[in-house]
Amino acid sequence: MLRTQLLEQTYQYSVEAYDDVWYEDETDCVLSYDASWAYTPFAVMLEKLERERKKYMGNLNASDIERLMLQAAPFFHQFVLAALRLSIHEMVQLPEYQGFQKAPRLLIRCGEYMDLSENVYVEDQAVPSLEEVEQKLASWTENKAAEEEGGKIIYENFKNLALPELNVTAKDLRYNDFSGSQLTASRFLSCILAGTRWYQANLAGCSFENCLITDADFSRSNLEGANFQGSSAKPVRENGNRTPGLCGTRFDYANLDGANFEGVFLEKNTSFTGASMSATRMPVQYQDQLKFTEVQLQGIQWIE
Incomplete structure (x- = not known):
């Protein structure tokens, strides 16, 4: 700018x-x-x-x-x-x-010329070894300085990695990119996941309980049996500042069969275009608030 x-x-x-x-x-x-x-x-x-x-x-x-x-x-x-x-x-x-x-x-x-800017995309040409990833995650979850800063690790590249059964609790992970990664049965509990990318990731059986998922992109990911109980896509909008919250949380063309959205807060711009939603547990209040196809409406398990 x-x-x-x-x-x-x-x-x-x-x-x-x-x-x-x-x-x-x-x-x-x-x-x-x-x-x-x-x-x-x-x-x-x-x-x-x-x-x-x-x-x-x-x-x-x-x-x-x-x-x-x-x-x-x-x-x-x-x-x-x-x-x-x-x-x-x-x-x-x-x-x-x-x-x-x-x-x-x-x-x-993207930002102001020769001033503050922020990452919108990170690409590493060399795929890190499993040892390098484990070392980074170890410092992420155990390092004292990271704990003092609230466990923040943002704008990082975790694409195309095999990290099944990963367990992360109460960490600030906003804008990290997990696209294409194998994260089956992983648990992200009470984490800030605003602006994260999970494009084409395998997230079957994952838990995102009580997470902030505003502007997160789960497009074309496998979320079969995933648990979003208590999570929220609510944006912060005050004094003209509307970020995150402009992009909307996206589940386009994702596999949401058997996923659980009980107690979730979703904004009207949350997108489920082309998503498979057989036996997806969804609060009945979103039946009219969000856009679903007839096939999706019939496949969803509506809960009070």
């Missing part, structure tokens, strides 16, 4: 690629992205504030309005970030992405 572009009302984002020295990379690889679709109300706000400013007879100047608008910029940027998160799986399958040479550990990040 470029604040100068916002004030000029052009709304161009800078898209740049760096090598492992980041901003010291001397080779330019830059293009721009037009994000005006997300910032259309920005111009309306700017015009209205400028009109109101004139009523204060010189007590407010143009720089005061600019400062107010820049303070509001993150509330618009969050929609661009959400769009990137929603499209990233398709993006990394493109021939253009597959064709270029990548660093051993590649990060796709």
Whole structure:
């Protein structure tokens, strides 16, 4: 995000690629992205504030309005970030992405130019050994410093790993990517799983009891017999901040046969498109609140 572009009302984002020295990379690889679709109300706000400013007879100047608008910029940027998160799986399958040479550990990040940014995708070229994974998970669950920070491990790559019967309790795992991993009969209890990815993962018999699953993506995963009792997809929305909660929790084309959603809180943008839901236990309140096909409605076991 470029604040100068916002004030000029052009709304161009800078898209740049760096090598492992980041901003010291001397080779330019830059293009721009037009994000005006997300910032259309920005111009309306700017015009209205400028009109109101004139009523204060010189007590407010143009720089005061600019400062107010820049303070509001993150509330618009969050929609661009959400769009990137929603499209990233398709993006990394493109021939253009597959064709270029990548660093051993590649990060796709989104944020403000030469300022705070966050990972939306992490790719390791070398598949870590089981010993390396176990060491990372050991420090994750047992390290004293990690415990003092609430056991946080975020924006990490756990794709395509064999970790059956993994047991994790009360950890902050937001935005980790478990896509393609074998996690059968694993237990994630009272964990923060906001924004996590489980695309095409084998999660048969897994437990996600009392977890925060806002914006989690379970698309095309095997969740047969999984337990979501007491979990919640409720977003935090205060003072204009709506992240997480813009993408919606997704179970598209997942196998949810025999899964248990008893006591779960689901937002209206939770998606079950194409999901198999034979004998899925679902609170009856969602029969009208969420979108289900006739086949899904007949296969679901509705509970009071």
